[in-house]
Structure formats: structure tokens, C-alpha cells
Amino acid sequence: MKRRRRTPTPDLEQAAGAGLMHRRAFIAGAAIAGAVAAEPARAEGLAVEPWMTAPGSPFTGYGQPSRFEAGVARVFANPPNAPGSGAARTPLHRLQGMITPNGLHFERSHSGVPDIDPDKHRLLIHGLVTRPLVFSLETLSRYPMESRIAFIECGGNSAQLYQTEALDADAQRLHGLVSCAEWTGVRLSTLLDEAGVDPTALWVLAEGGDAAGMSRSVPIAKAMDDALIALYQNGERIRPSNGYPMRLLLPGYEGNMQVKWLRRLKLVETPVMTRDETAKYTLLRPDGSALQFVFGTEVKSVITQPSPELSLKEPGLHEISGLAWSGAGRIVKVEVSADGGRSWAEAHLQQPILSKALTRFRLGWRWDGGPAVLQSRATDEEGNVQPTREALLARRGARALYHFNGVASWGVAASGRVTHVYA
Amino acid sequence: MSMREAAALALLLALACAGARAEGPELGRPATPSEIARFDISVGPDGAGLPPGSGTAREGRVVYEARCVACHGEKGEGKPNDRLVGGVGALAGQKPATKTVGSYWPYATTVFDYVRRAMPFDAPKSLRDEDLYAVTAYLLHLNGVIGEDATVDAATLPKIVMPNRNGFAPFAPGD
Numbered sequence: 179m180k181r182r183r184r185t186p187t188p189d190l191e192q193a194a195g196a197g198l199m200h201r202r203a204f205i206a207g208a209a210i211a212g213a214v215a216a217e218p219a220r221a222e223g224l225a226v227e228p229w230m231t232a233p234g235s236p237f238t239g240y241g242q243p244s245r246f247e248a249g250v251a252r253v254f255a256n257p258p259n260a261p262g263s264g265a266a267r268t269p270l271h272r273l274q275g276m277i278t279p280n281g282l283h284f285e286r287s288h289s290g291v292p293d294i295d296p297d298k299h300r301l302l303i304h305g306l307v308t309r310p311l312v313f314s315l316e317t318l319s320r321y322p323m324e325s326r327i328a329f330i331e332c333g334g335n336s337a338q339l340y341q342t343e344a345l346d347a348d349a350q351r352l353h354g355l356v357s358c359a360e361w362t363g364v365r366l367s368t369l370l371d372e373a374g375v376d377p378t379a380l381w382v383l384a385e386g387g388d389a390a391g392m393s394r395s396v397p398i399a400k401a402m403d404d405a406l407i408a409l410y411q412n413g414e415r416i417r418p419s420n421g422y423p424m425r426l427l428l429p430g431y432e433g434n435m436q437v438k439w440l441r442r443l444k445l446v447e448t449p450v451m452t453r454d455e456t457a458k459y460t461l462l463r464p465d466g467s468a469l470q471f472v473f474g475t476e477v478k479s480v481i482t483q484p485s486p487e488l489s490l491k492e493p494g495l496h497e498i499s500g501l502a503w504s505g506a507g508r509i510v511k512v513e514v515s516a517d518g519g520r521s522w523a524e525a526h527l528q529q530p531i532l533s534k535a536l537t538r539f540r541l542g543w544r545w546d547g548g549p550a551v552l553q554s555r556a557t558d559e560e561g562n563v564q565p566t567r568e569a570l571l572a573r574r575g576a577r578a579l580y581h582f583n584g585v586a587s588w589g590v591a592a593s594g595r596v597t598h599v600y601a
Numbered sequence: 602m603s604m605r606e607a608a609a610l611a612l613l614l615a616l617a618c619a620g621a622r623a624e625g626p627e628l629g630r631p632a633t634p635s636e637i638a639r640f641d642i643s644v645g646p647d648g649a650g651l652p653p654g655s656g657t658a659r660e661g662r663v664v665y666e667a668r669c670v671a672c673h674g675e676k677g678e679g680k681p682n683d684r685l686v687g688g689v690g691a692l693a694g695q696k697p698a699t700k701t702v703g704s705y706w707p708y709a710t711t712v713f714d715y716v717r718r719a720m721p722f723d724a725p726k727s728l729r730d731e732d733l734y735a736v737t738a739y740l741l742h743l744n745g746v747i748g749e750d751a752t753v754d755a756a757t758l759p760k761i762v763m764p765n766r767n768g769f770a771p772f773a774p775g776d
Contacts, residue, residue, distance in 0.1 A: 258681035260722055289719060303629070304637050311629030312636075321626055368625045383643055391718030391724045393643060442640060451646045451708045453715040457700065460769060463776075466693030468705075553762040573776070577698060601635050 181274060182241065191525035196516035197430035201526040204495060230505045232282050244429025252282060253350060262290020263390075265332065266419070267321045267354030271485045272500065276528075276536045276547035277327070278357035280412050281395060285419040286332050286432075287353065288454075289390035292439055301407070305445035308374030315423045318407060325536045326429060328423070329503045331356040331461045331475045333432035336582040340574075344587075344600045348486035352598060353586070354418040356503065358536035362410035370445075373569050375402075379445035383452075384426050385443035394435045395449035398430065401570040404429050407440065429534040430505030434459050434579070469578075474505035477510070477558035478511055478583040479539070481597040490594035493547035498525070499540045506530065509555040512539040518551035518587065518601040525554070533559075550590040551601045567600065604693045642726075644714040648759030651713065651774040654730035655754035658747065661739025664732045668721045677701075677743050682722070689764045703744025713737045729743055734758075 190316045193200040212317040250272045256264030266285040268278055278284075281379035283293075296315045304310035335355035337343045345352065370382075387394040396405070400587035406427040408416060411493070416422045421438030428436050434454055449455065449471070461469040479557065484490055498516075502509045508531055513522040539554070556564045565573075567584035628677070632640075645652040662719070666679075676686035690698025698704070702712055717733050719725050738753040746761060753761075 202734065260682070263722075264766065287654065289722065300640075302632055302640050304641070306630060310637055312632045313629050317628040317630075320628055340661065371628065372625045372627055385643065389719070391642060391725070393718070420735040431630075444641065444643065446645065448645070448647075450643050450714075451711055452643070453706075453711055454709055456769070457702075457706050461772075462692065462700070464693065464695060464696055466690075466698075468769050468770045469776050472771040472776075503649075576695065596762055 188439040191544075193300075193346075194473070194515065194517075195360050195521035195547055196548075197356045198498075198514060198516050198521075199522040199542035200587050201524050201541055204497060205526050205540055232367070243264050250282070252285070253354070254285075255592045260289070263288055265334070265355060269350045269559060270354055270356075270480070270482045271349040273482070274499075276358055276501070276530075276538050276539075277412065280359070280414065280417050280420075281299070281358040281410070282388055283359060283417065283420055284330075284332065286334075286433060286568055287390075287419070287438075288392050289387065291387055291418045292388045293418070294387060294423060294439060299423050301370060301379075301424065301440060301441075301442070301444075303373045303443045305383070305443075306371075306376035306379035307445055308376070309372070310541045311369070311373050313369070315409070316362055316408060318409065318424065319458065320437045321368060323362055323409075324363055324406070325360050325362040326357065326404070326427070327360045327530075327532050328427060328429040329356055329358040329475075329534065329536045330427075330433045330436055331478075331503070332578040333434050336478075336480075336586070339582050339584060339586060340571065340576050340578055342457055342576060344598050348599055349482050354481045355433070356501075356515045356536070358503075358573050359411050360413065361406060361408040361599055362413075363406045363408035363424070363427065366405035366426070366443075367458055369407065373445075374413050376443055378447055379447050381446050382434070383407050383442070383444040383446055384440060385444075386421075386437045386439040387439040387443040392434075392437060393450065393452045394437060394453060394455055395428075395446070395452065396431075396435055397473070398445070400428055400431065401443075412551070430475060431502075432459065432475060435473065444600070453555055462575060463578065464575040467572075472581050475503065475559040476564040476581065477506065477509075477556050478502070479506040479509075479554040479564060480586055481552050481554050481588060484590070484596050485588055486596050486598060490545060490590060492594070493545050496543050496545055497540055498552060498554075499538065501536045502554070502556035503525075503534070504556065504560075504562065505534060506562055507534065507559040509537040509556055510559050512537075513538075513555045514541045514543075515555075516543060516550045517586070519553050522555065534543055545590070547592060551599065552588045552596075553585050553591060555585050555601065623732070642714075642718055644710045644717075646708045646710050646759065648755055649709070651755035652730045653735055653755065655706060655752050656733070656735025656738050657752055658735070658738040658742030658749045661732075661735035662739070664680060664728070664736040665739050668728070668732075669736065672722060676741070676765050677740060685740055689744060692765070692768065701744070703746065703764060705765050705768070707763055707766050709741060709746070709758050709763055712740055713758060726744055736744075
């Protein structure tokens with residue numbers, strides 16, 4: 179097998195150290211500079227396979243992935259005695275694009291997934307309102323709807339990166355508590371306007387209909403801004419694990435506040451101080467005080483390919499790809515480093531780039547076969563830049579547990595093996 | 602003014618009045634006070650939402666040993682599930698902190714609210730209000746916050762000052 183080599187265009191070839199290419203090189207539609215090693219020819223050559231010589235399976239009511247993709251699944255852990263409490267993580271390293279398939283959307287539950295009968299479920303809006311109102315799924319379904327592509331990230335995503343030793347784990351286990359879907363539903367402000375919000379109401383308590391009755395206080399400004407009572411997820415009814423038949427969607431806010439199985443919204447003057455906004459989802463600092471009401475997810479990115487479990491087979495051209503997001507709005511820039519942060523090259527951002535949605539970035543990389551450290555650093559439209567891990571820990575200490583958004587590093591060994599490292 | 606003009610004006614006025622409130626389909630059914638009372642299970646730090654009834658730690662020990670000890674251990678020491686006691690006054694430093702009801706939770710009302718909605722884990726919302734007050738009192742007593750015979754009810758619970766009452770600051774960008 180011999181392939182003709184084109185001479186690489188020098189300015190596209192090298193944008194930063196350790197083989198990072200210009201963002202306009204090595205992306206779909208651009209001329210590929212240099213050869214990619216070809217798959218070795220099979221001894222038997224091309225063949226007519228058995229699935230071409232007999233009719234395939236009949237239709238099925240609800241489609242499933244190929245049986246060869248059975249390994250692409252969520253992983254989960256739970257405390258003793260509590261099988262439904264804990265989290266199931268999205269296999270970020272085995273997915274592409276920006277949308278998470280419904281069966282793989284991450285899940286964080288505090289007392290299992292309730293089996294809610296949609297005809298019996300009710301949403302009550304009460305407290306400091308002129309007209310307390312009850313809605314059924316049927317009545318809500320008759321309201322004007324809108325769709326919004328939004329990421330949801332658990333406040334506890336990437337918590338392991340606060341630890342002093344780099345945990346030997348993959349992108350799914352470290353960063354898999356973030357997902358992105360198209361959510362469709364009714365604007366919360368429409369319902370609140372109908373109920374008539376009293377000017378003294380500054381917060382809305384949102385409560386779930388699960389066994390834990392998970393509840394959080396949401397500022398009224400967010401509720402009146404872009405909050406949605408979501409009924410659909412990627413076109414179909416929300417999955418039970420994501421809040422069937424309705425959940426609160428607060429684009430850009432920590433996942434815990436986007437209450438699933440939503441049953442009640444109470445307008446109140448001051449926060450209710452629920453367990454999940456005091457004992458949990460608060461950031462303990464070295465001086466013993468804790469940060470509370472950390473609503474928005476801060477600007478963040480992670481490289482999903484290559485990453486642990488996806489080792490490099492040989493030197494040569496590879497695509498570095500990953501996801502970036504910010505609770506403050508659109509992603510405007512992602513930079514990638516292959517030398518542990520010494521030099522950076524700007525990655526190509528794939529369309530669409532939406533506010534408070536996952537954004538896919540890509541960059542060509544010519545791996546020379548030596549050790550490398552891959553990092554990504556995102557910037558959002560408000561000018562927020564993803565901090566280094568060191569800078570974040572200097573600010574918050576190592577026990578904050580929640581809202582880790584520091585730069586993460588993958589070490590590439592000469593063998594091509596990729597592992598989680600601190601750099 | 603012609604009939605047609607008068608009708609147009611009436612329509613305009615009607616639209617202007619409707620505009621005073623955002624236009625929606627208005628399909629929500631009014632909720633009655635008694636159904637709201639049944640549906641509303643949250644308790645604020647001011648005690649709003651606390652039901653009638655009362656309990657003491659002495660009574661709460663019995664509830665705890667029957668309904669909680671299997672998961673939270675003798676006297677709330679923890680194992681196999683969350684530790685509920687200890688760590689008071691020792692949150693500062695770099696080492697992992699013992700965050701418990703006693704050391705970390707800023708409001709006693711949250712204990713009642715959380716236990717009522719979520720505990721015991723295997724049968725949430727199964728405790729009577731008297732038992733909820735009593736077991737809340739027991740957890741507070743184990744943490745040295747109240748005496749064994751102090752009565753906990755809708756009036757006293759919001760007044761209890763938790764050790765970490767002033768331990769929280771609202772987040773601001775840059776924190």
C-alpha cells in the first residue's frame with residue numbers, strides 16, 4: 179500500500195507546540211495535509227457478508243442501538259441501602275456532536291425514579307400569588323410551547339478533580355454528569371403571569387414528586403426569564419429518569435435546581451433553605467465558611483477524544499475533539515494545548531453554537547509518538563475564561579466538592595495510552 | 602361614530618384590558634385552601650408550614666431506634682449511611698470536614714422538613730407529626746444543640762440557633 183503524500187501547507191500545519199494544527203486544517207471539507215495510515219488489507223479481501231444474502235430483521239415499535247454498541251451505556255454508583263440514590267453518567271467519550279441521546283442522558287436522583295401516572299400528576303402554583311392554580315399534563319399540553327437546546331450539568335460534576343491525587347478514570351466517570359438535549363415545554367413566566375405574582379415574592383420553591391420530594395429555591399428573576407416547564411426531551415416525552423412527565427428547565431443553572439417530576443411551585447419572600455441548598459450543593463472553603471446559592475455553571479470544557487479508553491493506535495494525524503459550555507451564554511473560543519498548557523492553538527467550533535448548550539470543538543493534531551499532555555480551555559461571550567485547576571483550588575480549596583470548572587488534563591504516553599493526570 | 606367603528610373601538614379596549622395581564626390560555630384550575638394545605642409539605646426557616654404537635658429528644662430516641670438506626674448507626678454515628686452527628690466547630694482547614702446536621706446545617710427547620718419529606722429512606726412520609734418533632738429533637742440533642750427534655754414544636758423549632766447558622770455566604774462571581 180503506497181499513498182501519494184501531498185506537501186503540507188506550512189501555516190496550516192503548525193499552530194502550537196507538540197503538533198497542534200491550525201483550526202482550519204484537518205476538519206471536514208478542508209484538504210487533509212499528509213497521509214493517514216491506511217487500514218491493513220485483510221487476507222481474504224472485500225467480501226459479500228452474510229447480512230447481504232438474507233432479509234434482515236422485521237420492524238420494531240421502538241428502535242434500539244445496534245447490539246454491537248451495547249458497551250455504550252451509563253455507569254452508576256449508589257450508597258448502601260439506597261439503590262435509587264446517586265448518579266448515572268453519560269459516556270461522553272463514546273458520543274459525538276452536541277446532543278445526548280435520551281437513554282444516555284445523565285441522571286442524578288435522590289430516592290429513585292418514580293413511576294408517575296401522567297393522568298394523576300398535578301402541578302400546583304401557590305404561595306404569594308393572586309390565584310393559586312392547578313395544572314394537569316393535559317391542560318399544560320394546550321399551552322403555546324417552545325423548544326430550547328440546553329445542557330444540564332450536575333453541580334457535582336468533575337468533583338474528583340478537587341482531590342489531591344489525579345483519579346485514574348475516564349471522561350465518563352470524571353465528567354459524565356453533563357448532557358445536552360432539546361427540551362420542549364411551556365414558559366414558566368406564562369403560568370406565573372396567569373397566577374399573578376405578588377411583588378413581595380422574590381423566590382420560587384420548586385418541589386419534585388419523587389420519594390425524596392427534592393426541592394430547591396429559585397430566584398424569581400430566573401423563573402420569569404428563560405425557565406421552562408419541559409414536557410419533551412429530544413422530541414419525545416421526557417424520560418422517567420429525567421423527570422417524566424414534567425421537569426423544571428433553568429438553562430445554565432446547576433442540575434439540582436432543575437427539579438424533576440415537578441409537582442409544586444410556591445412563591446415565597448425568602449429561600450426555604452432546603453437540605454439541598456444548605457447541607458448539599460454548597461462549597462466549603464478552607465476558612466470553614468461555605469458558598470451558598472452558586473446557581474450558574476461556570477465556563478468549562480473537556481476533551482472527549484482522545485481520552486482514557488480511547489488510546490492512540492499510532493503516531494500521525496488525529497482529531498482532538500471535545501465539548502465546551504457555559505451557564506453565562508455562548509462559547510466564543512476554545513483553545514487546545516498538547517504540551518500541558520505551554521502553548522495553545524484555537525480549535526474549530528462546530529455549528530450550531532448556542533447559548534447555554536454544549537458546543538463541539540475540533541482540532542487536528544499530528545502526534546509525533548512522544549509523551550504529550552492534552553488540555554482545553556474555553557472562553558464564553560461574557561469574557562469568562564476557564565481557570566487552571568491550580569487557580570481554582572487556590573480560590574476555593576480542595577473541599578468545595580461542587581462546581582469544578584478548572585482545566586482538565588489527559589496524559590498521552592509513548593505507548594498511546596491516555597490517562598487522567600494533573601499538569 | 603358608525604356601528605363598525607364602535608365595534609372596532611370596543612374590541613381595541615377589550616384587547617387593551619386583556620393586555621394588562623399577559624395573555625395565556627388560562628387553563629389552570631383554581632386551587633382550594635384545603636387542597637393546598639394537603640399538597641404543601643415545605644417548612645421555611647421562619648417555621649411557616651410546621652404542623653401542630655410536639656416532641657422531645659427522650660421520645661425521639663425510641664423513634665430513632667425503631668426507624669433510623671439500621672441505616673444511620675447508634676446515636677447517629679453513621680454507617681452504612683450518612684453520619685448525622687459530630688464535627689461541630691471543626692469545619693475550617695484543608696482536611697476533609699465532618700459535615701453533619703450538627704456541624705453544618707444552618708437551620709433546625711430544615712431537619713424537620715427533610716426528614717418529613719425523605720426519611721426513613723425506605724418509607725418516606727410515613728412518620729406522624731409527633732414522631733417527626735421527637736426524632737428532630739433527638740438529632741438536635743445528640744449534637745448538643747438542645748436538652749433531652751426540651752419541647753420542640755412549631756413555636757420553638759424556628760428559634761433554635763444551629764452552630765453553623767452564620768457559616769454561609771451567597772456566591773458572587775469570582776468566588
